[in-house]
Amino acid sequence: MDDVARDLPDDDLRAALYPEVRAGGYTRHDGFVDFYQRVNALLDADSQVLDFGAGRGSWQFEPLAPYHRRLRAFHERVARVVGVDVDPVVLDNRALAEAHVIEPAGRIPYADASFDLALADYVLEHVDAADAETVAAELMRVVKPGGWLAARTPNKWGMIGIGARAVPNEWHVRVLTRLQPERQAQDVFPVRYSMNTKRDLKRLFPEPHEVVVYGHASEPVYFGRDNRAAWRAAQFIDALTPPALLPTLMVFVRRAP
Numbered sequence: 001m002d003d004v005a006r007d008l009p010d011d012d013l014r015a016a017l018y019p020e021v022r023a024g025g026y027t028r029h030d031g032f033v034d035f036y037q038r039v040n041a042l043l044d045a046d047s048q049v050l051d052f053g054a055g056r057g058s059w060q061f062e063p064l065a066p067y068h069r070r071l072r073a074f075h076e077r078v079a080r081v082v083g084v085d086v087d088p089v090v091l092d093n094r095a096l097a098e099a100h101v102i103e104p105a106g107r108i109p110y111a112d113a114s115f116d117l118a119l120a121d122y123v124l125e126h127v128d129a130a131d132a133e134t135v136a137a138e139l140m141r142v143v144k145p146g147g148w149l150a151a152r153t154p155n156k157w158g159m160i161g162i163g164a165r166a167v168p169n170e171w172h173v174r175v176l177t178r179l180q181p182e183r184q185a186q187d188v189f190p191v192r193y194s195m196n197t198k199r200d201l202k203r204l205f206p207e208p209h210e211v212v213v214y215g216h217a218s219e220p221v222y223f224g225r226d227n228r229a230a231w232r233a234a235q236f237i238d239a240l241t242p243p244a245l246l247p248t249l250m251v252f253v254r255r256a257p
Contacts, residue, residue: 013228014219017235025065031218031248035152036071038252039119042148047078047116050108050142053123054083057093084108105131105138113144120151124251129194136195136204143255149205151251155215156196158247198244201251208256215246 018027026033043049059072075081075095082098083090086106090099100109105128118139127135139149154160195204198213205211220234238246 013226013231017228017231018219025067027219029218031152031216031250032068033071034216034218035121035150035250036068036074038250039117039150040071040074042117042150042252043074043078045078048114049074049078049081050110050115050118051081051083051093051096052108052118052120052139053126054085054090054093054096054099055087056089057095060093060095082110104128105134108138108142110142112141113147114142116144116147118143118147118149120149120153122152122154124151124153124195125191125193127195128192132194132200132204140205140209140253140255145255146257147255149251149253149255151249151253153196153249153251154191154193155245155247155249156193156200157245158215158241158249160247196249198249201249201253205253210254210256212252212254214250215243216248216250217241217246218248 014027015021018029021027059069064072073095075097080097081095082100083093083096084100084102086102086104088101090096090101093099102108120139143149195201201213202211217238220231220238
């Protein structure tokens, strides 16, 4: 199998290194599935959801597997999903019932305790340090008591976070275009990493809020989608990495009742 898999395209490479993908279209390490299964577990038919940093809804244009698409399309199963973003492209997001453009660290244009869940999928890493406390407070303001913030974000001290911080922001488009040719330049934003450690999150969402954070290592798509050697190397590194240093943080904050 090693010789056959050396230069296979992504789907075949994934199947060669993660044979369980043949059963359901996802691997045991799939961060998308891990995150959105937990998000869906927090939702019901009456849920009001805020998509914070919703953007253009790039997931709608990606070649997602059917199970991934069902998990992400929770707007079809809840009462309402609305979105906010600093980029006006959010106004074109077809998965939202309503969208607003806000300033960085600006007020979220909804009343206190409006939402059962606020989603921030790969957004927290873009928040400036000077804005982090304001953003955290605004998210907790609009979430109902007992409601949740669900966030997925790179770990500042994980392999992806360290690599991203080593590359100047102005070079990110060029680097990511090489590693992820399918990723559009309009979906690449500067990174700040001010809300990307467990310590920072505990500080920004202090008690009596409940903070649940755990590390996760997904398939290493950041290292190219058809580079078997890089995937193998990343698998080996992830296997030796302590949980606190895994590349991605899964973040779930429950507002105090």
